[in-house]
Amino acid sequence: MTEEMYGKGIVKGLGVTLKRFWDTYWDDAVWLFRRVTKGEKRYHSPEGIAHRSGKDSRGIFTIQYPEEKLPSPEEFRFLPFLVYDEDENGVKTLRCTSCGICAKVCPPQCIWIVRTTDPATGRPVPDPLEFYIDVDMCMNCGLCAEYCPFDSIKMDHAYELASFGRQVLDKAALSKSATYYESVRPLNAARENAARAAKEASRAVLQKTE
Numbered sequence: 001m002t003e004e005m006y007g008k009g010i011v012k013g014l015g016v017t018l019k020r021f022w023d024t025y026w027d028d029a030v031w032l033f034r035r036v037t038k039g040e041k042r043y044h045s046p047e048g049i050a051h052r053s054g055k056d057s058r059g060i061f062t063i064q065y066p067e068e069k070l071p072s073p074e075e076f077r078f079l080p081f082l083v084y085d086e087d088e089n090g091v092k093t094l095r096c097t098s099c100g101i102c103a104k105v106c107p108p109q110c111i112w113i114v115r116t117t118d119p120a121t122g123r124p125v126p127d128p129l130e131f132y133i134d135v136d137m138c139m140n141c142g143l144c145a146e147y148c149p150f151d152s153i154k155m156d157h158a159y160e161l162a163s164f165g166r167q168v169l170d171k172a173a174l175s176k177s178a179t180y181y182e183s184v185r186p187l188n189a190a191r192e193n194a195a196r197a198a199k200e201a202s203r204a205v206l207q208k209t210e
């Protein structure tokens, strides 16, 4: 005999709804108490946002967007950006080698790259002359970042980019510092930096033994 035959499923569902209803108003009551006793506010306050984005939040709640925003989790992804490193003299170098792998794997084919060519030899230089992403076509899949062998293209958290026109971002608009990348994806950046350092160390050892 299934639960449905006795209508137990309906009762269970109503129970879940009732719990949700109770949790919603209970949370309101708790925050009223916190406001009176500790002066803590549920809305437009760091403690309120921390509570609503944490594991202890219960029931149904509102985020007063755009005045309030929930912090994005590290793995949240919106649009890709190009990472550059900056040396002590302020010289910025894009990590991108214009290998074209990201453009090849991009499902909607919204990445366009123009390689730099050495005018003297006519040979390609590992540096993009132009780099465009049609962000209106981008489906935010993150495959470009997954496949890039040089940690040059990463998925951004910035999501407020609505506009009335078509948006094709060029190299300048797409470029962001490695420091920015570390600030939005600290665990990923630390893991990749450690892997790069280990690779360089083993290369140095190999060169010594040659």
Ligand code: SF4
Pocket: 095, 096, 097, 098, 099, 100, 101, 102, 103, 113, 147, 148, 149, 150, 151, 152, 153
């Ligand atoms: S972003 Fe990465 S995958 Fe794309 S062209 Fe540059 S180096 Fe290659």
Ligand code: SF4
Pocket: 080, 102, 105, 106, 107, 108, 109, 110, 111, 133, 137, 138, 139, 140, 141, 142, 143, 144, 145
């Ligand atoms: S996130 Fe996906 S759709 Fe967007 S540019 Fe990268 S590969 Fe293409």
